Amino acid sequence: MLLIACPWCGERDELEFHYGGQAHVAYPADPEGLSDGEWGEYLFVRDNTKGPFAERWSHAAGCRRWFNVVRHTVTHEILAVQSNRPVAAGQPKPVIA
Amino acid sequence: MSHQLPEHPDWLWRTPDPKRSYDVVIVGAGGHGLATAYYLARNHGITNVAVLERGWLAGGNMARNTTIIRSNYLCEESAALYEHALKLWEVLPQELEYDFLFSQRGVLNLAHTLQDVREGTRRVNANRLGGVDAEWLDTDQVREFCPIVNTSPDVRYPVLGATLQPRAGIAKHDHVAWALARKADEYGVDLIQGCEVTGFLRDGDRVVGVRTSRGPISAGRVALAAAGHSSVLADLAGLRLPVQSHPLQALVSELLEPVHPTVVMSNHVHVYVSQAHKGELVMGAGVDSYNGYGQRGSFHQIEHQMAAALELFPIFARAHVLRTWGGIVDVTPDASPIIGPTPIENLYLNCGWGTGGFKATPSSGWVYAHTIATGEPHPLNAPFALERFTTGALIDEHGAAAVAH
Numbered sequence: 001m002l003l004i005a006c007p008w009c010g011e012r013d014e015l016e017f018h019y020g021g022q023a024h025v026a027y028p029a030d031p032e033g034l035s036d037g038e039w040g041e042y043l044f045v046r047d048n049t050k051g052p053f054a055e056r057w058s059h060a061a062g063c064r065r066w067f068n069v070v071r072h073t074v075t076h077e078i079l080a081v082q083s084n085r086p087v088a089a090g091q092p093k094p095v096i097a
Numbered sequence: 098m099s100h101q102l103p104e105h106p107d108w109l110w111r112t113p114d115p116k117r118s119y120d121v122v123i124v125g126a127g128g129h130g131l132a133t134a135y136y137l138a139r140n141h142g143i144t145n146v147a148v149l150e151r152g153w154l155a156g157g158n159m160a161r162n163t164t165i166i167r168s169n170y171l172c173e174e175s176a177a178l179y180e181h182a183l184k185l186w187e188v189l190p191q192e193l194e195y196d197f198l199f200s201q202r203g204v205l206n207l208a209h210t211l212q213d214v215r216e217g218t219r220r221v222n223a224n225r226l227g228g229v230d231a232e233w234l235d236t237d238q239v240r241e242f243c244p245i246v247n248t249s250p251d252v253r254y255p256v257l258g259a260t261l262q263p264r265a266g267i268a269k270h271d272h273v274a275w276a277l278a279r280k281a282d283e284y285g286v287d288l289i290q291g292c293e294v295t296g297f298l299r300d301g302d303r304v305v306g307v308r309t310s311r312g313p314i315s316a317g318r319v320a321l322a323a324a325g326h327s328s329v330l331a332d333l334a335g336l337r338l339p340v341q342s343h344p345l346q347a348l349v350s351e352l353l354e355p356v357h358p359t360v361v362m363s364n365h366v367h368v369y370v371s372q373a374h375k376g377e378l379v380m381g382a383g384v385d386s387y388n389g390y391g392q393r394g395s396f397h398q399i400e401h402q403m404a405a406a407l408e409l410f411p412i413f414a415r416a417h418v419l420r421t422w423g424g425i426v427d428v429t430p431d432a433s434p435i436i437g438p439t440p441i442e443n444l445y446l447n448c449g450w451g452t453g454g455f456k457a458t459p460s461s462g463w464v465y466a467h468t469i470a471t472g473e474p475h476p477l478n479a480p481f482a483l484e485r486f487t488t489g490a491l492i493d494e495h496g497a498a499a500v501a502h
Contacts, residue, residue: 001396040487043486044339
């Protein structure tokens with residue numbers, strides 16, 4: 001069971017949250033210019049990191065806001081919690097320590 | 098259920114040192130890797146094969162699953178693949194000369210809502226059209242087939258009926274692995290444990306071998322069969338996979354006398370239960386929602402599946418949990434596996450079985466061996482190619498996968 005620190009509500013049990021998968025996946029800047037392969041990549045392929053992983057959570061049973069968490073996918077240690085500032089296409093992703 | 102467990106022979110396979118070169122190197126000595134090696138030898142005469150295992154043979158998901166075998170899938174591509182497996186399960190104990198206690202006690206998939214009833218009857222019809230045995234049971238017939246199911250109408254989610262696949266069942270998973278390993282070894286396949294793959298040997302665009310913790314090994318073809326760690330391995334080759342790894346856990350009760358005559362699954366209250374030959378009740382439920390490689394799951398999943406089990410089987414109220422464990426399953430966007438060549442020459446991929454790989458073991462090995470031997474997919478795995486995530490020809494099997502992912 002994870003204990004997740006919602007940036008607005010504080011520490012809450014995992015059960016209050018909804019998982020949103022990898023963070024910082026930007027919508028394609030030029031959707032009409034994408035090949036089928038690039039569309040498939042955008043729709044279906046995500047990082048599947050063994051180690052520190054930036055991911056999205058929503059405090060579904062609380063304030064209902066989305067935010068980002070860096071969690072180690074082996075130890076489940078939560079290394080960082082960041083409020084949700086989406087990264088625009090072409091901008092560098094936050095560095096995961 | 099009166100069977101005694103088979104004796105465990107002292108030596109089932111050799112423990113050779115790796116040679117410097119093989120025709121085929123299979124990465125992962127789980128059920129699928131071992132079945133692939135067995136059928137490479139048996140069906141294609143390819144015996145200069147090594148199966149490399151980071152840990153110990155069949156110590157990953159093969160040791161952690163709930164041993165259920167069935168082929169009542171909805172999409173015709175999946176039903177054909179799993180039914181091929183079921184037909185192989187029916188002959189394998191004799192062929193491998195090893196009684197791994199394959200018990201065709203049937204599987205019930207319960208319906209608790211009108212939507213469940215519609216989905217179930219539709220799947221029965223689809224199965225029959227595809228040559229898979231399937232029946233629809235009403236509530237009284239469910240009670241008759243499995244008397245310990247609570248069929249009272251006075252519960253939150255009453256049992257409105259069930260699909261029944263009579264030929265489905267369970268098998269002793271460890272013994273399946275050992276039986277396949279012994280026969281593969283007899284054909285001359287090298288089963289090498291404690292040998293981690295750390296990279297790939299490349300010649301331009303081609304893979305020509307693997308780097309391992311026990312030195313480089315060159316190979317004509319390299320076949321991945323690493324389940325939850327497939328994307329970690331593929332990363333080493335520069336290949337990104339449409340796969341997410343999640344913890345899936347199961348538990349067993351203390352040993353009970355035989356009370357549970359069949360396999361019961363319920364998507365709606367979400368638990369699946371069978372009784373092992375020794376007497377444990379074996380239970381599972383859904384995956385944890387988040388990615389993970391920690392081989393353990395969340396406690397709330399256990400609470401959830403225990404609550405569901407008690408609703409369906411009040412008789413279990415005093416059973417104690419003996420142990421729980423978790424495996425890492427590789428889930429694809431359409432809940433169907435990926436089996437076939439990769440964009441990298443001589444590198445083959447078998448992954449994405451999600452929560453349902455054990456039942457497919459023989460057929461997974463059969464079609465993967467064909468693909469590796471010929472360079473082309475077998476007709477049964479052609480629809481399961483990696484390209485479907487580009488073409489959009491997905492095999493959306495979430496419903497009949499029976500476990501929430």
